[in-house]
Amino acid sequence: MTPRQLKAFTSVAQTLSFARACERLHMSQPALSLAIRSLEQSLGGPLLTRTTRQVRLTPEGAAFLPQALQLLADWDNVRERIKQRFTLQTGHVTVAAMPSFAGNVLPRILRDYRQRHPNVEVAVHDVVQEQVVEMVATGRVEIGFGFEPEGESVLAFEPLFIDPFVAIVPAGSPLLAAPSVSWAQLLNHNFIALQRPSSTRRLIEESLAAKGMELRLALECHQLATVIQFVAAGLGVSVAPSLCQQQVAALGARSLKLSRPSIRKPVGLITRADQQLSTAAEAIREVARDSVDHAEGSRRPRPGV
Known part of the structure; x- marks a missing residue:
């Protein structure tokens, strides 16, 4: 069944007139008759009886009419919902x-x-x-x-965007006396890192290895927020993406520009x-x-x- 066939049938069933149904649907009478005939063939029997004077629903047509109207309503609802998704109304x-x-x-x-x-x-x-x-x-x-x-x-x-990593140090760290810190300076302090298989940890280790430097850890944990809190408590230093600078400050630590090597x-x-x-x-x-x-x-x- 197609919506065109259902509309043809319901229009005739509601008006009991092929002429009025043609006007409602803006269809020619041969096209309307063909749509209904095709629908009847697909369903296996007549839905309408037609004489020169009147059009009537067969018992099967009368039973099918409310279901056809519901199918058309469902069709319109589904189409409208999809249109709303494409237009971001929902x-x-x-x-x-x-x-x-x-x-x-x-x-x-x-x-x-x-x-x-x-x-x-x-x-x-x-x-x-x-x-x-x-x-x-x-x-x-x-x-x-x-x-x-x-x-x-x-x-x-x-x-x-490209995000550079920054050093994270305690609020009272002497490293804050300068606007930036090198890795060599940072690694002289207890270092706190994320545990493997963290991509951040892997990136740090690979960048240092490329410069002949080794990451020696004092502490490691799974959550970056925990790393920052450990640094704020004075347990050591660390590094993090500069995206985290607001979080670093909120948790009581400080951030510094990091260089030699710069990790981005x-x-x-x-x-x-x-x-x-x-x-x-x-x-x-x-x-x-x-x-x-x-x-x-x-x-x-x-x-x-």
Whole structure:
């Protein structure tokens, strides 16, 4: 059955007139008759009886009429709901973001998104980088916000900005006497790091190894917030993405520019390379680009950087 056939039948059934049904539907009488005949053939019997003077419903036609009207109503409802999703009058999107991004950049993106599309529901998973990558790769979320994933051919990455790592030191540290600190200076203090398989830990170790330096640990733990709290308590020093500077200050530690070697890592959008985003998710991508572009001090990476 097609909507055209159902509309032809219901119009004749409600008006009991082929002529009036033709006027209502703006169809020719041969086209109307063909639509009803095709419907009757598909169902297996007549729905209408027609004489030169009148049109009547057969018993089967009378039984089918309310169901046909419901089918048309359902058809219109489904079509309208899909149109609303395409026009972002309604919808739902799920994203994942590493905590440093979720706590510092994502609120601005979601604020702008809600202003543009207030009727779209957004679910956010604030999880560590490795889980962001896993959730996008397995299709649990459409978009992830985090560092560029390594060795994931199924994923696509679009950088939004380059984030330098900063040193984290206690509030009373003598290192705060200078505006920046080198790795050589930092490694003279007890170092606190995230446990493996943290991508941040791996990046730090690889960057230091490339300069012939070794990371010797005093403490390690799973959560970056815990690392910062340990530093604030005077147990040692650490490093973190500059995205975390607001969190560092809130937890009572201090951050410093870090050099020799400088560690920088792209932060951006992670999606599946083989899947098209929903309209709602595509809109989040557009808002993220705009929001980062207009943020004070943000820097979009140049091609080839």
